[in-house]
Amino acid sequence: MVFFTEKQKEFGKWVREFAVREFSEGAKERAKLEHVSPEVIEKLARAGLLKMGTSTKYTDRPMDFVTIGLVHEEICKVEFPAMIVLLIQYLVYGMAEWMSDELREDLLPASAAGKRFICFANTEPDCGSDAAAITTKAVRDGDSYIISGEKTSISGGMQADAVVMTAKTDPKAGVKGVTLFYVPLTAPGVGRSMFHDMGNLPAGRASLTFDEVRVPVAFRIGGEGEGFSKVMRTFDVSRVLVGMAALALAETTLAEALEYVKTRTVFGNPLSRFEAVSFKLAEHATHLEAARMICYKALKMRDEGLSHSKEAAMAKWFAPKCAVDAIHDVLLMHGRLGYSEDSPIEQRWRDALSCKLGDGTAEIMKMIVAREMLGGNYGPSI
């Protein structure tokens, strides 16, 4: 693979073996839980995979973004529920430089050890795509802020110990009034309720309510009004990772499909002999490969310090679409076996669909791509 360095290839191989060794057994059962298994989190922590920052300032084991992507891909091929943990761990390290010393010194070691589960919250009942239109307020009161509002569709929300969330410190200021906060979910005034989802159940998606929740100033991340731009910068990576998680599901599915079509016979021949079957596999393999390349390109651009919002947005709408289509067709190839509750394929199909929505809809991604290509004056009507 001309794309990866020797070091990256070696590390990728190590992660692949680690994932297969540690997570193959019980993966199907864990996919049906409504939380990420603590055992999985512990194994990831012990392997040092929850301290994947890019700077030696915050981790003794810095990695570049391409490698972070490799870890994400290889783990998700076997243990998709780990996605939310890996996504959040990236976020923690991505935001570390904007945190107060006090917060950083408390959070980072705990997170790296798998002892502090964080979730991220921007979406509210009345604003998802329109990310800047949040109404959750944070009012300064002495050496605290008082936070009130509601966040929804928060992956990891039921299991999390704390949330990194956006709130308006200046309700009149639009985008420039958004500030980031770290809020322990055990604080008085916090409520949570769960969604019952089609798939990706371990993500424990939740609604979070904040009724005059008090947090110290030290829990503010970055300055007042800086929240939105910081969130957008982290999205440029998390979007790629969401895309890659979907691809991981599809890659595992496709690999299994190749074996199935060689053994299942129909009309006296293996399914693979029929081009109606093999060409479908070829088409999906092509799409998945192309989607994968966009993902790694975005991460490589990040490593090289290049702006990559366009590539990240491409990855986020294209990769899940290719993944869902591939898994769906493989499911149909398996007939009744694919449709059964026992089938890992139908589980992955339901899981992969969540990746089409998390971190932004395809419509928003296409808006971003169009705007990046056309420029602000000729961009989509907003």
Add this chain to the structure above:
Amino acid sequence: MDFNFSKDEELWQWAVKDFADREIAPKELTAFDRSFRNILKKMGELGFLSIKLPEQYGGDPANWVMLGILAEEIAKANVGMAYFALVSHEVAFSLATYGTDEAKEEWLSGLVRADTIGCIGATEPSAGTDFEAIVTRADKDGEAYIVHGEKTPVSFGMEADVTLSFARTGAGRAGIAAMLVPLGLAGISRYPIRNMGLMGSSPASFTLDGVRIPRKYLIGDEGEGWKVNASTGFLGNVHRILVGLITLGVAQTALKSAVQYAKERVAFGRPIIKFEGLSGKLAEHATFIEAARWLCYRALSLKDRGVPHTKEAAMCGWWCPKVAHDTIQDSLLIHGHAGYSDDHPFQQMLRDVVGFEMISGTENILKLIINHENIGTAAVPDSVMDHFSYY
């Protein structure tokens, strides 16, 4: 060329739609429970399951277009009940067309009234699309048959009273016999199947271990099993067309919700339906549903006129569920993250429609059938040639 329903067909559509809107839709039933069964009985009482069946058993001449209308309108409210109407009809119509007078006397009225639940136990672990590969045996024993084998999956199998089943009296296509198998007979075990969707169809696996079937339950002659399945059973044209209409019914309900939501949901200062990136999709799905729907009704109309329609039926079978799948998936996604939870019906609809994408056989076999109709055996792979003589 009149693309309108007749006055009778319109009245029928109104009646079914009225029933579906009032009695079915508000209940949101997804499991085959007591309430579900009660609605099926009501449908039976109203004559919904009587189309083209002999009047002496509660049937009504009607026409095939009206069976399609029934399936579509019921599906808009509840996909499991619509599918029940199709399966029940296949069993009843097979019995009416090929069954002995004795068997008809015993079973047909009950099926028409939905007092009796029928199902079709045809496919087996190694025989799905390649139906000829079934191995279930029916060994002759005087005036009866002793059946050994396994049938899976059987829609409505857990709840059914009787199954239309297929077993071998000999080798090859001419060795398949169709028979009614009352499910209370000794030697039958049923196991529930848990699927990703369509659980309202209460699917089951059957094992038949020395089940004794009296000759009166033979459907058609020995050796005519294939013909029965291919004409009035799940290999037949009506199955494919109605599956198409059922999935399109679900899709129309989903699309209607998506349109309503997009008109109300505001983002970036306006209803999201104002954004062409979204509304374009609504137009695309409306286009495909419109075209697919008329394809289905044309196929049924050809059947009503006694004109061959194998090609059209196969087209309905592979294409309509795909159209429906895409529409329902987009309807889910238009609702954003909320669409992914069970707060909305879309995730269930999507799970259900995937079942329909495989229920008429794979799209691949249906495409071969279309090519065979349009082009002939030249378009059929050599390895499959033998199996095409029934089309």
